[in-house]
Amino acid sequence: MHTLQITASAPDPALLDLPWKIPLAEWPDEVLAALPRGISRHVVRFVRLSGRVIAIKEIGETVAYREFELLRQLRKLEVPSVVPVGVITGRVDEHGERLEAVLVTEHLQFSLPYRALFSQALRPDTALRLIDALAVLLVRVHLTGFYWGDVSLSNTLFRRDAETFSAYLVDAETGDLHRTLTPGQRNYDVDLARTNIIGELMDLVAGELLDEEVDVIAIGDRLVERYASLWDALTGAESFTHAERWRVAARIEALNELGFDVGELEMTTDIDGTSVRIQPKVVDAGHHSRRLMRLTGLDVQENQARRLLNDLDAYRAATERQNDDEEWVAHDWLRLVFEHTVQSVPRDLRRKLEPAQLFHEILDHRWFISERAGRDVPLPEATASYVENVLRHRPDEKSLLGLAPGETDPDFTE
Known part of the structure; x- marks a missing residue:
């Protein structure tokens, strides 16, 4: 007799309601969320x-448990990665x-696989910004002693971070956690x-x-260069x-x-003290991010x-x-500037972007229209202009990215 087993730190009883007796590739549309997936x-x-x-991934039982534990350890080490929920075993179909x-x-809310980003016809330098984000992520995982083993754009999710992107590790099944990594392990990850x-x-x-004019070899080489310079x-x-x-303070800065x-x-x-x-x-x-969290809670x-x-x-x-307590000033700025600006955006449009990204883009828009108008445009006026001229035409990056409601993307099974 087969018994469905759920291993999770905080099991959600609603998991039991999902159609586990059906192969994942055949799950009905009514239980699926239409979100873009990578390959x-x-x-x-x-x-x-x-x-x-x-996100539910069909995978061998041993590998599933191993990846679940690795993702838990990476979260404890504060490595940007997806949050593990659990492992489900003991599945059988209706024929046993x-x-x-x-x-x-x-x-990961507001995140996109790299293919979805390019399908949105972003600026030509998008590839370079994604590579820079991946280089930062790779350095961060290596500093913790994590050997990835299968570094790629496909195994990464990207979220907008001001004018750049932040990268998150998605697939850890080939990885391994060590006390420290050898140069050979790091170099293999980078070369792969x-x-x-x-x-x-x-x-x-x-x-x-x-x-087709883009030099993809040069972009690949950029990852190696960016990684090396950041690691050093x-x-x-x-x-x-x-x-x-004074160079001690300069290095820290x-x-x-x-x-x-x-x-x-x-x-x-040195022995001679020189x-x-x-x-x-x-x-x-x-x-x-830690300083802002301390000052504002954001x-x-x-x-x-x-x-x-x-x-x-x-x-x-x-x-x-300037002479007031920094935390008191931050409290007023949060209430009178940040929250007031975000809340002035119509509720149905706010979900298109994270609040911090929304505020950042409003500031960018304010600078742009102020330069064009030759005057300092007040923030409320800039916000209204951004909403009408930019935000209304932006895709919703919180959900259903790149797909219409109810539409599902093709199956990916390599």
Whole structure:
């Protein structure tokens, strides 16, 4: 006798109502959520459940449990990745034939697979911005000791982060967590990422989603270059004389600008005391997002946080409150500027973008129309202009991205 088993940290009873006796590829449209998917070697479906969307992937039982545990560990290490919900085993069809186990994860709101991004006819430099985001993600997972083993655009989801993107790890089934990675392990991941990216971009060119004039080899090489420069900035040693001790503070500030906090520095002095050598030992991502969270409670992407903090600083200067307590000023800015602006957008249009991204784009629009008008356009006027001239024509990035309601995308089963 087969018994359905659900392994989860917080099981949702509604999971029992899903049609587990049917192969995932044959699930009826009425239980599916029409969201764009990337290409996968497994059958993947999105389902609405208890007011949220979950992703269900058919996969071998052993691999499912292993990936579930890896994703849990990555979340504890604060690596940008999908949230694991559980593993379901013991599935059989109506004839008693065994069906594959499934891994259940939460759908990452406002995220897109790379193919969906290109289908929206974004700017030509989109590929470069996605590569930069993937390079940051790869450095972050390597700093935690995670060997990915199958780095690609297909195994990543992207969310808008101000003018850039943030990348999230989706598929961890080939990965492994170590105390630290060897240079060989890191280099293999990077080289595999380059190979996969070039192939994926060639596929986009063949599908006429990417201009054939784009140098896909150069884009693949960019990943290697960006990874190397960022890794060196975060982990490389630097030597200087005693007269240049200011460079310690400069190194920390430079790392902060990259969006990383330095939790610990290793400093050594030559025997004769003529020079000092420093190297970051603990580097944590999210410098700006943590500062904004502390001041306002807003939990946003790193570059969004940087932009919001800049606006907070501008508000502080405009109201001549540089000498006031920073947290009191931040509280007023949150209530009078950020929340007031977001809430002034019609409710049915707010869901198109995350609040922080919405505010960022309003600020961008304000700068654009102010320059065109030759005057400083007030924020309420800029907001109204953005809503009418930009937002109403934007696709909804929270749900049903790239697809009409009720429409489902083709099956992907490699």
